Amino acid sequence: MTKKQTYSIGELAREFDVTTRTIRFYEDQGLVSPARRGQTRVYSPADRVMLKLILRGKRLGFSLAESKELIGMYQPQSDNRHQLLALQSKIQQRREQLEQQLRDIHAMQLELDDAEQRCVDAMNDLEK
Amino acid sequence: MTKKQTYSIGELAREFDVTTRTIRFYEDQGLVSPARRGQTRVYSPADRVMLKLILRGKRLGFSLAESKELIGMYQPQSDNRHQLLALQSKIQQRREQLEQQLRDIHAMQLELDDAEQRCVDAMNDLEK
DNA sequence: GGGGAAGTTTACGTTAACGTAAAGTATGAG
DNA sequence: CTCATACTTTACGTTAACGTAAACTTCCCC
Numbered sequence: 001m002t003k004k005q006t007y008s009i010g011e012l013a014r015e016f017d018v019t020t021r022t023i024r025f026y027e028d029q030g031l032v033s034p035a036r037r038g039q040t041r042v043y044s045p046a047d048r049v050m051l052k053l054i055l056r057g058k059r060l061g062f063s064l065a066e067s068k069e070l071i072g073m074y075q076p077q078s079d080n081r082h083q084l085l086a087l088q089s090k091i092q093q094r095r096e097q098l099e100q101q102l103r104d105i106h107a108m109q110l111e112l113d114d115a116e117q118r119c120v121d122a123m124n125d126l127e128k
Numbered sequence: 129m130t131k132k133q134t135y136s137i138g139e140l141a142r143e144f145d146v147t148t149r150t151i152r153f154y155e156d157q158g159l160v161s162p163a164r165r166g167q168t169r170v171y172s173p174a175d176r177v178m179l180k181l182i183l184r185g186k187r188l189g190f191s192l193a194e195s196k197e198l199i200g201m202y203q204p205q206s207d208n209r210h211q212l213l214a215l216q217s218k219i220q221q222r223r224e225q226l227e228q229q230l231r232d233i234h235a236m237q238l239e240l241d242d243a244e245q246r247c248v249d250a251m252n253d254l255e256k
Numbered sequence: 257g258g259g260g261a262a263g264t265t266t267a268c269g270t271t272a273a274c275g276t277a278a279a280g281t282a283t284g285a286g
Numbered sequence: 287c288t289c290a291t292a293c294t295t296t297a298c299g300t301t302a303a304c305g306t307a308a309a310c311t312t313c314c315c316c
Contacts, residue, residue: 010262020263025304039264039311056232061189063302070236073243076250084254088247091240098233098240104184105226105233108198112219112226115201119216122204126212138292148293153274167281167294191272 007043009034016051026054029064031071060101070094135171137162144179154182157192159199188229198222 009020026032027041032050034041050071057067073091078084141148154160155169160178162169178199185195201219206212 008262019305021306022304024264029303041263056235059189059232060229060236061187065302074239076243076246078250079254081251081254084247084251088244091244091247095237095240098237101188101229101233104187105229107184108188109223109226111202112223115204116216116219118204119212119219122206123209123212126207126209136292147275149276150274152294157273169293193272 005045007048009041009043012043012048012051016055018055023051026051026064029068031064031068133173135176137169137171140171140176140179144183146183151179154179154192157196159192159196 009023013020032047034043034047053071054067137148137151160175162171162175181199182195204215
């Protein structure tokens with residue numbers, strides 16, 4: 001028995017806590033392309049994975065266009081040497097961006113530590 | 129000698145690679161409030177730090193409003209116990225969001241590793 | 257067969273974060 | 287004095303990422 005799993009738009013919307021409008025919008029932008037049973041959209045596990053990747057991109061501040069490009073990088077269909085080199089270069093750029101984000105997160109965490117400490121101190125002061 | 133350092137809007141724009149329009153927009157939004165010498169804006173080191181924090185927020189996908197709130201957290205001026213508790217709660221939320229971002233980044237890094245490997249393989253195949 | 261829930265298309269509205277253009281002011285160089 | 291450069295305000299324009307409303311179909315339940 002193969003997992004013949006499919007999803008309705010409503011199911012996915014609930015799972016990922018977005019509206020159906022959002023999912024249809026992503027289709028407009030060419031990020032997902034669900035099958036149809038009549039008029040109705042039928043989503044595959046692959047479509048579901050796409051959504052996951054898009055939303056992960058969003059959490060990191062990526063635009064839909066960026067996420068789309070990023071996802072495209074995961075399957076190099078190029079047989080052209082030049083394009084492969086270009087792809088590698090893009091991958092490298094993304095890597096560097098992610099590392100910048102890591103640094104930024106670390107800095108913020110330190111500041112949050114600091115902020116919380118001042119909170120605690122302020123509360124201790126309140127208790128005379 | 130105190131560091132009597134100040135900056136023009138143009139200097140800061142160049143340093144942070146944004147337009148002057150952007151910096152004025154941030155002022156409109158109440159994120160910075162430079163002094164004036166006549167009509168002309170004069171930025172202090174503190175203003176410069178603000179800009180840094182805002183742009184760091186941007187790199188992590190924060191809206192200006194979120195960055196503003198976050199920066200506000202760094203100096204609890206509250207003498208109210210209830211507000212201090214609320215602030216702690218917000219700090220905790222930010223922490224959790226940052227940790228989600230860390231997980232997201234890690235996942236992306238793994239996928240980039242994978243993507244690059246496929247690139248390398250494809251290039252090796254090209255060399256017969 | 258009437259109704260409700262979930263799906264559909266079409267289309268106009270909204271918000272954030274600036275871009276861009278116009279028109280004026282100030283200031284140092286030559 | 288004149289010109290270039292850097293600043294200023296005012297104001298309309300733009301893009302991304304959906305929200306929201308209207309009007310319609312499909313399907314299932316009782």
